[in-house]
Amino acid sequence: MADSSRQAEFDAAYDEQARALGTIRIAIFGLTGAGKSTLLNAVFGEEVAATGVGQPVTKGVTKFVNQTGTLAVWDCRGFETGDHKPTKWLREQVKANRRGDHQDLFDVAWYTVSAESKRFDDGQAALVRELVGLGIPVVLVLTQVRRRGEDVDPVALELADAITARGLPIAEGRPVLTMAKADAFSGLASHGLDRLLEVTYAVVPEGRRNALIAAQRVDLRSKLRLARSWIAGASAFAGGVGFAPIPVADAAVLVPAQLSLMARIAAIYNIPKAKAARLMTGVTGVATTGGKYAAASLVKVIPGVGSVISASVAATITATIGESWRNVSERVFTGRSSIESVTEVGELGETFRAGLRRKVKNDGEPDQ
Structure with a gap:
């Protein structure tokens, strides 16, 4: 039930972003x-x-x-x-x-x-x-x-x-x-x-x-520029949401923006919806409870965030999630990794989480 609910939420976000594209x-x-x-x-x-x-x-x-x-x-x-x-x-x-x-x-x-x-x-x-x-x-x-x-x-x-x-x-x-x-x-x-x-x-x-x-499948630079412009926008939004510090337990408020960002990036890298949802599940390993995202949502994959999320941390978390996901999406798009391989999806997941652990610090900035 939890997995199907999670996929349904991602599917809805993907459909919305595809319509916007x-x-x-x-x-x-x-x-x-x-x-x-x-x-x-x-x-x-x-x-x-x-x-x-x-x-x-x-x-x-x-x-x-x-x-x-x-x-x-x-x-x-x-x-x-x-x-x-x-x-x-x-x-x-x-x-x-x-x-x-x-x-x-x-x-x-x-x-x-x-x-x-x-x-x-x-x-x-x-x-x-x-x-x-x-x-x-x-x-x-x-x-x-x-x-x-x-x-x-x-x-x-x-x-x-x-x-x-x-x-x-x-x-x-x-x-x-x-x-x-x-x-x-x-x-x-x-x-x-x-x-x-x-x-x-x-x-x-x-x-x-x-x-x-x-x-198109030729011009990777345009995909990169567009994806990073969306990451910047989503990060600014997350920073606004976190302008007043929020407890990690309430971090689920950031999830819709994070999901929309991930769905939009998957679409820009031409990954069909069903494959993108499967990749998201395999890569993030986001926990669900009662069919809903766990309160800490994607923040749970990042140790050491602390008990309170400030505006800068909220923005940085979203930016690094976006950039790590963009990197994963590009690898799949260019054929360097396969969604069909359980082993490769697991490796992509570790790459994703390792990138977050490496990049995210309190008041830190993601690598560019």
């Missing part, structure tokens, strides 16, 4: 062979196509949603020059959005062009203009661009220059050059994905950027 909605276009699937998998992970929920929308269009709900992708693989035109469907989408149906609102379109095809024609340019004319920002992505060191394939540069010369209303006026997947046989490394995200961050609505940061 929202969903980044991307429509991706390009001719067959342009590397759309490879690009999506490189930026967002295999789950977009492999374990995401795919639903046919209309002829040639499939919608995928990732497991955490932070990403929705419309793969418009049927929109090719000489094939059926997307104009009618796109306009119907925009009309629905303007009527208030924002479920399928596109935040950005990625238009992919293969450098190997050496091809960008008037039909493709017209589709780009159509998208922008409907109010959808377009990032034009040149894929399969070969590069050795800083030397870029001259053929790819020539194609990029030709596209730029058309004066299309694309983000930054020029294609983003990428190689989504490294080629071990030829020794070519992947590149350009950080740049693609940087350009995309700049054109999507501000309220969607955090969802994009959460959904």
Whole structure:
């Protein structure tokens, strides 16, 4: 009963934080062979196509949603020059959005062009203009661009220059050059994905950027900055709660903020709810009594706090819980540790608790 109640509380916190993050909605276009699937998998992970929920929308269009709900992708693989035109469907989408149906609102379109095809024609340019004319920002992505060191394939540069010369209303006026997947046989490394995200961050609505940061798997620095900004906010809140010193026995008042922080960080590191709840239980080992958190809550894992929690200690406890949990979440996200391994979860738990014991002191500050 205690464990199920604890998971229910964490699940509720996770759902609340997922709603706050929202969903980044991307429509991706390009001719067959342009590397759309490879690009999506490189930026967002295999789950977009492999374990995401795919639903046919209309002829040639499939919608995928990732497991955490932070990403929705419309793969418009049927929109090719000489094939059926997307104009009618796109306009119907925009009309629905303007009527208030924002479920399928596109935040950005990625238009992919293969450098190997050496091809960008008037039909493709017209589709780009159509998208922008409907109010959808377009990032034009040149894929399969070969590069050795800083030397870029001259053929790819020539194609990029030709596209730029058309004066299309694309983000930054020029294609983003990428190689989504490294080629071990030829020794070519992947590149350009950080740049693609940087350009995309700049054109999507501000309220969607955090969802994009959460959904993507390339830019760890943005995840780190966002997580630490939330840790700072939660710590300030805890310091406010503890402005008047509170007994350790009453420390449960800090639990909702701590749970929300942990849930939000798990979401930003793309850990699905059920796995995050299991990880939280295994890592923190928080005691429960009668289906509720024990009065001392997460404070119980930190020896030597004393019998009274001051504002600074409350803030420091929350900050170090947040940073220790962020470290654990990043390890799982990057594959350095597995939620499926009981041994590894136990090791993560000890890392978590050791970090708290090392960092938390009366009036101390967490390591940065």
